[in-house]
Amino acid sequence: MLLENKISDKIQVWRERVNRLKQEYGDFVISTVTVDQIYSGIRGVPIQVSDISYVDPEKGVRYQGYTIEECIKLLPNPENCSFPYVGGLYYLLMTGELPTAAKAVAIEDEWRGRAEVPKVVFDVIDAFPDDASAMAMFSAGILAMSSTSKFAAQYAEGMDKKDFWLPMLDDSMDLIARAPEICAYIYNKKYRGHQHIDPDPNLDYAANFAHMIGLDEPKVYDLIRMSLILLADHENANVSAHTAHLVGSALSDIYLACSAGLNGLAGPLHGLANQECFKFIQDMVNVFGGVPTEEQALDYLNSTLDSGRVIPGYGHAVLRNIDPRFSVEYKYGKFTVTDDPYFQTADIVFKVAPELLKRTGKVKNPWPNVDALTGVLFHHFGLTHANFYTVLFGLSRLMGFTCHIVWARAVNKPIERPKALTTRILEAMVTEDSLENLVRK
Ligand SMILES: CC(C)(COP(=O)(O)OP(=O)(O)OC[C@H]1O[C@@H](n2cnc3c(N)ncnc32)[C@H](O)[C@@H]1OP(=O)(O)O)[C@@H](O)C(=O)NCCC(=O)NCCS
Structure with a gap:
């Protein structure tokens, strides 16, 4: 062998x-x-x-x-x-x-x-x-x-x-x-x-x-x-x-x-997070009846934090920068799935979440991890069961x-x-x- x-x-x-x-x-x-x-x-x-x-x-x-x-x-x-x-x-x-x-x-x-x-x-x-x-x-x-x-x-x-x-x-x-x-x-x-x-x-x-x-x-x-x-x-x-x-x-x-x-x-707190990330994005699209604006997304994320929950797909125990696995998915998504409301929503979250998490003063890594996009891509290509x-x-x-x-x-x-x-x-x-x-x- x-x-x-x-x-x-x-x-x-x-x-x-x-x-x-x-x-x-x-x-x-x-x-x-x-x-x-x-x-x-x-x-x-x-x-x-x-x-x-x-x-x-x-x-x-x-x-x-x-x-x-x-x-x-x-x-x-x-x-x-x-x-x-x-x-x-x-x-x-x-x-x-x-x-x-x-x-x-x-x-x-x-x-x-x-x-x-x-x-x-x-x-x-x-x-x-x-x-x-x-x-x-x-x-x-x-x-x-x-x-x-x-x-x-x-x-x-x-x-x-x-x-x-x-x-x-x-x-x-x-x-x-x-x-x-x-x-x-x-x-x-x-x-x-x-x-x-x-x-x-x-x-x-x-x-x-x-x-x-x-x-x-x-x-x-x-x-x-x-x-x-x-x-x-x-x-x-x-x-x-x-x-x-x-x-x-x-x-x-x-x-x-x-x-x-x-x-x-x-x-x-480990592998199941990729399911939760997708459901989070899906909930946002449902709440706003489509892709939210940056202001709406910010309100949604703020209320998530105010209710003592975390923003799924962001933060990491070891990483202190954007997860390069996220970057690969993001590049792939930008190239292939731009018309998808879930991808567009995840993109808006990516625009506003890091600054918001930085402002909490306690999150050690405000950047997205691999789970922030995995489910969105799976869903887009037909794997719809989170x-x-x-x-x-x-x-x-x-x-x-x-x-x-x-x-x-x-x-x-x-x-x-x-x-x-x-x-x-x-x-x-x-x-x-x-x-x-x-x-x-
Ligand atoms: C991944 C994770 C569990 C790492 O936890 P950690 O090593 O304890 O992270 P930190 O040291 O930065 O945590 C410091 C504080 O920031 C909070 N924090 C970290 N990431 C956060 C997030 N995405 N949203 C809101 N708060 C967050 C923690 O809950 C902690 O709050 P506390 O002091 O009130 O308990 C955490 O970032 C998280 O829950 N992220 C969201 C879930 C997720 O994406 N999981 C997949 C990981 S690959």
Whole structure:
């Protein structure tokens, strides 16, 4: 397998780099932790090494060092398409090297050969009522494949831990190969009266997904390619990627780990935000009976803030500038969907929201994030069911989860076990009171 050979070539160098840091600089202090950070979601505390991708507060995410703009420019595209092969991105994420078109296609061919979804997955999804959460179905469908894990089988037989990454990679390739049909199955069950469509082996990975949900148009193919590329990874310290990585660190198989990651993604403060952003824009259009003026939009945003709610699609825990993923979507939208009232409304919000958020004096990043436009673009091109948007996010993010987990096994990362303290222990630390006194309190 192409990836197996490439990772094999690189593994020794990475192991040596990691071991050298641990052995020669193991005591080097890189950070201190404050009481405030402990009570604020360990915000800003470095807890991970994330070589697959890194979020630069100003420039946004870099995949293996490449900015989003560079990835879109440098990764090979299918003919006459605006966005690259997803297989090429996976090659870059896994190996750190830009692929040729032939390599990108080879990854997608490999996926095609592994794409058959075990029947149990459909049985599990069908056990849900049609109106159940699409993300719950997705997570359960992934979980149902745990019994097919080659890693779990080989681990049970006993294997050298240096080789764990090999069946982990094998499982990852199976999972990524099968995921589009699983997502399409959920979509068709929920929104197309259970009319399922067979995969088309002549289409690339992203286009085939669009085909399987009945949106067989080149523009939708490109939209799916764009969304899969933009959302594939965002460091592994965010809720979903960190969860997947944490569960993987217990040597749970890739299906168990990725299902757990998807459950985190389903939360409204994380992946569900893309649905909420679209609904927010949709509500504005409904309230004003069309595209609002800047004054109307400002009033609406002010009343949103006054009622103690956030403006969805704006702000970020790490970014301190316009999210470059938003910029890609904005450019694409300006080029393709200018006559859409939802896009026009999102554009007006973009004109007025940053200044308004700056004036609150507390928002650290008043700029739009990727979620501000994702749903608007999906909706424009026929993906009108906002409750499905987080599944599309998950379909993309599985790439990041799996790359982090394969490499964690490759460099032999141990089980994660940080330390928890009690409030009383913290009180003792800050007052320099003795633990003896404290326990008696
Ligand atoms: C993404 C988000 C959760 C990051 O949170 P964070 O790291 O705590 O952000 P900040 O440090 O800037 O928050 C400081 C304050 O500004 C507020 N704030 C941040 N973004 C805001 C927004 N878009 N609208 C209104 N208020 C916002 C926070 O709620 C917080 O208020 P508080 O002190 O009263 O609790 C936050 O910006 C947000 O809720 N954005 C809207 C939802 C969204 O777009 N999510 C998708 C993220 S990719």
